[in-house]
Amino acid sequence: MFIYSYLLSFFIFLAFSFTLCATEPELSLGLKFQKTHKLYYENGISAEYSSSAFLGDKFHSGFSIITSRFGSAFNSNAIKQDIFLLHTSYSFLDKAIVNPFIKLNAGFIIADYQDPVFDNIDNTMPLSSIDFGLSYSPTMPLKAQASFGYNIITSDGTSGVGTVYPLYFNFLIMWNILK
Amino acid sequence: MKILIIFLLLFISSCNNTPSITDQDLDGNLLFDPSLYEPEKYLVSAYKPNPSDQEKQMPVLIAAHGYSATTFEWDELRNYADSVKSGILISQVLLGGHGRTYADFKNSTWRDWQASILLEYKKLVQAGYTNISFIGSSTGCPLILNLLYENYLFQIPPHQIILIDPIIVPSNKILSLAGIVGPMIGYTSVDFDSELERKHWYHYRPQETLQELLDIITVVRQELESGITLPTQTDISIYKSTYDEVADRISGILIYNGIKSNSFNSKDIYMINSHVHVMTRLQGRNNVTDNDISIQKNIFNQIIEKTNKTKK
Numbered sequence: 001m002f003i004y005s006y007l008l009s010f011f012i013f014l015a016f017s018f019t020l021c022a023t024e025p026e027l028s029l030g031l032k033f034q035k036t037h038k039l040y041y042e043n044g045i046s047a048e049y050s051s052s053a054f055l056g057d058k059f060h061s062g063f064s065i066i067t068s069r070f071g072s073a074f075n076s077n078a079i080k081q082d083i084f085l086l087h088t089s090y091s092f093l094d095k096a097i098v099n100p101f102i103k104l105n106a107g108f109i110i111a112d113y114q115d116p117v118f119d120n121i122d123n124t125m126p127l128s129s130i131d132f133g134l135s136y137s138p139t140m141p142l143k144a145q146a147s148f149g150y151n152i153i154t155s156d157g158t159s160g161v162g163t164v165y166p167l168y169f170n171f172l173i174m175w176n177i178l179k
Numbered sequence: 180m181k182i183l184i185i186f187l188l189l190f191i192s193s194c195n196n197t198p199s200i201t202d203q204d205l206d207g208n209l210l211f212d213p214s215l216y217e218p219e220k221y222l223v224s225a226y227k228p229n230p231s232d233q234e235k236q237m238p239v240l241i242a243a244h245g246y247s248a249t250t251f252e253w254d255e256l257r258n259y260a261d262s263v264k265s266g267i268l269i270s271q272v273l274l275g276g277h278g279r280t281y282a283d284f285k286n287s288t289w290r291d292w293q294a295s296i297l298l299e300y301k302k303l304v305q306a307g308y309t310n311i312s313f314i315g316s317s318t319g320c321p322l323i324l325n326l327l328y329e330n331y332l333f334q335i336p337p338h339q340i341i342l343i344d345p346i347i348v349p350s351n352k353i354l355s356l357a358g359i360v361g362p363m364i365g366y367t368s369v370d371f372d373s374e375l376e377r378k379h380w381y382h383y384r385p386q387e388t389l390q391e392l393l394d395i396i397t398v399v400r401q402e403l404e405s406g407i408t409l410p411t412q413t414d415i416s417i418y419k420s421t422y423d424e425v426a427d428r429i430s431g432i433l434i435y436n437g438i439k440s441n442s443f444n445s446k447d448i449y450m451i452n453s454h455v456h457v458m459t460r461l462q463g464r465n466n467v468t469d470n471d472i473s474i475q476k477n478i479f480n481q482i483i484e485k486t487n488k489t490k491k
Contacts, residue, residue, distance in 0.1 A: 037355055037356070038355040038393065038397055039355070072404065076404040076405060076406075077403055077404050077405075077406055077433075077436045077437040078404045079429070079432070079433070079436075113432050113436075114436055115432075115435065115436070117435075117448060118432055118450070120421075120450070121421065121428060121429075121432070121450070154352040155350075155352070155427065155429075156350055156351070156352075156424070157349070157350020157351070157422075157423055157424055157425070157426065157428060158350070158421075158422040158423070158424060158428075158454075161429070162348045162350075162427035162428065162429025162430070162432075163348065163429060164352070165352050165355045166352050166353065166355065166356065167355065167356060167359075
């Protein structure tokens with residue numbers, strides 16, 4: 001449960017920090033689509049916040065919740081797993097339409113194995129990953145991101161959740177609700 | 180730019196990588212799997228090609244070994260079954276591309292690996308055997324599951340399917356990058372516990388075969404996601420070591436959840452507290468414990484009991 005309280009305090013922090021900002025902040029909400037190389041589709045939501053008063057315009061901080069329930073496990077026997085991530089990204093250019101970025105993610109995964117016979121198998125593990133990608137913002141409130149990422153922690157067959165693979169690809173489409 | 184050139188040179192040079200194989204390696208031109216010389220000692224179709232009416236009813240167990248292994252992987256089961264007079268005929272199939280040379284292995288696909296299992300099944304059906312079961316270890320398991328999914332086993336539906344440490348998800352997740360990293364490295368090698376292992380397993384793993392391995396486990400994972408339906412006459416049993424450094428234990432979960440059974444079938448899974456990959460083969464390993472021996476014996480007894488159960 002600690003992570004929920006973590007997320008809550010993060011929201012409060014976000015709300016608090018952008019009320020203090022003098023310059024135009026950005027709060028983008030959107031959809032995230034993820035394909036893990038040789039494994040699942042996992043889809044969900046993402047939010048990102050940025051302001052000159054909070055780390056600066058080039059940094060975006062936020063969270064994502066994605067799940068295989070809205071991906072490979074929809075109507076199938078794939079593992080039902082949910083991923084919760086906090087992330088911070090750094091964009092290399094100032095207000096460019098196409099902007100390369102690097103993103104650090106940290107969070108955890110919870111898997112549902114469906115049967116009590118698997119109760120002794122770890123169904124959660126921490127996640128830590130890095131993304132490299134391009135952000136594309138043709139008209140101001142709209143932003144699309146494509147990136148590939150690498151999970152630094154993967155399971156090794158003896159602990160953790162077996163369905164954490166190293167390489168994945170992300171696509172995000174977001175809307176700045178403060179614009 | 181310099182780094183790019185160095186990387187490219189490394190890439191090009193590594194593409195030509197061939198390992199230095201010696202005659203002590205199974206990969207060389209001297210050692211071959213014994214089933215190639217004496218098939219009648221390993222395959223029921225060669226040993227009893229013309230069974231009597233009574234022999235046709237005997238339980239036959241087709242045993243498929245894992246990736247880069249040979250028929251040796253099932254020697255201990257055959258010896259045990261013989262020693263307790265189990266009444267089971269065991270066909271130790273040598274997967275295609277295995278037990279020969281490095282080049283044979285390198286040029287083989289998972290369809291070639293699987294073809295030997297299907298061929299033995301067809302020969303047994305042709306000869307009139309009516310009580311056929313399957314046992315697989317590691318990669319042998321997805322090969323059998325794919326035969327089931329693609330309905331190749333319709334003539335005589337299997338009596339029992341027994342899976343020992345099946346692999347659907349590898350423990351080493353770098354395998355998922357075989358298509359990207361593989362061409363750069365050319366091959367990987369393994370360290371053996373003993374000379375016995377060196378005689379019966381390939382020392383070197385061509386990247387082409389690692390890609391084939393990734394392909395078969397991906398294909399079968401997707402088949403399990405859609406659901407593999409068991410024939411009404413077939414029971415399935417999964418034995419999965421929970422601290423297995425080769426086949427991730429989640430493989431057992433994916434198979435259990437992906438097999439559709441009905442009131443006629445039994446579907447059992449045994450998650451076993453062991454660090455051994457393929458718990459049924461202990462010969463040639465270092466540091467075998469009493470617990471390992473006891474697990475092996477228990478599994479052997481269950482295999483015999485299940486295979487000898489009255490066929491539905």
